[in-house]
Amino acid sequence: MTYCVGFxxxxxIVFASDTRTNAGVDNIATFSKMHVxxxxxxxxxxxxxxxxxAFTQSVVSILSERISTPPDPERPSLSSVTTMFQAARVVGAAIREVRRVDKQEIEDNPGLFSASFILGGQIGGEDPRLFQIYKEGNFIEATPDNPYFQIGEHKYGKPILGRVASPDMRLGVAAxxxxxxxxxxxxxxxxxGMPIDILIYRRDALEVSERRRIQxxxxxxxxxxxAWSEALRDAFVHIDEYEGADTLMPPVEVASSRRG
Structure with missing residues (x-):
């Protein structure tokens, strides 16, 4: 499992992903889940x-190979499309191609071929855009009401994002x-698991603004x-406690037993 988020x-746009890959409790490896x-x-x-x-690397390999080959109007690539929407469609087509080639293996082991993707960036004068792409190749786009996407083991990191995330944040605050x-x-x-890859793309830069690996x-x-742990503990202490707990419950009587 992994955890990735794009905002x-x-x-x-700010992106972050972990690098842990598990093949059992005693077989842990590091692979980057971020591709640029x-x-x-x-x-x-x-x-x-x-x-x-294996599934996601096959998709990435197809996308990279098509960038390095001569342009083909019948098979657009990430380097030839003119909008991010078209780029999301190219990724979706690559996903469906892998599913078609590995159709029998997927049918035999459907649980092994789960995959999800976040694609974001900017092409030319178009606004930066962000998409979540599913294993079937279809996708949705981020909006001001839902400006971030999470994939992988996302439930533990969602509460703070849901409460705090806002599109007008500064990039450093978002990071x-x-x-x-x-x-x-x-x-x-x-x-x-660590390390974490983080990338910041600044609007209209048309190049990566900052990318680093956090060990x-x-x-x-x-x-x-x-600081976050201390802030949570401090907030917990200063929130009023539930007042009825001690008054509603009758006092507990300790029964004593004697022999003889």
Missing amino acids: RLDRG WELKGDRVLIMLTAGNL KLLLLSFDSTLRSNLSV EDDAYFKKLST
């Missing part, structure tokens, strides 16, 4: 992947928010995690 803002295609000055596309690693959602997830699920000993992440 579209007025100022750009960048033609500086023209387009930047970022894709996050979750699910069966902090995503890392806090990862901190909650890491504490609750062993199938999600377990990262000073900022450790400070963030500690």
Whole structure:
């Protein structure tokens, strides 16, 4: 399992993904779930992947191979399309191609071929856009009312995103928010693990603004995690307790028994 999140803002898009891949409790490996295609000055596309690693790597390989081949009007690539919507359709077509080639294996082992994708970025003068793409190849787009997508083991990181996320945030604030959602997830699920890949794309830059890998000993992440734990404990202490607990229940009488 993994955890990935993309957050579209007025100022750009922030992406984050873990790197843990499990093949059993004693077989843990590190694989990047973040894939970047960048033609500086023209387009930047970022894709996050979750699910069966063989399936998602096959999709990524198809997309990368088509970028490096001569343009074909019948088979558009991420380097030839003119909108992010068309790019999402290209990813969907690649997913369906893998499903078609591996049809028998998927039918024999349907549970092994779960996969989901987040695709975001900007092409030319178009606004930055963000999509969630499903294993069937269909997709939905982020909106001001729902500006972020999560895939993988997302339930532990969702509460803070649902309460705090807003498209008008600064990019640095959004990056902090995503890392806090990862901190909650890491504490609750062993199938999600460090290091964390984070990427910030600034609107109209048409190149990656910042990309880094956060290791377990990262000073900022450790400070963030500690400060968040202390803030939660402090908030809990200062919230009024439930008043009826002690008054509604009758006092407990301790019965004594004597022999003889």
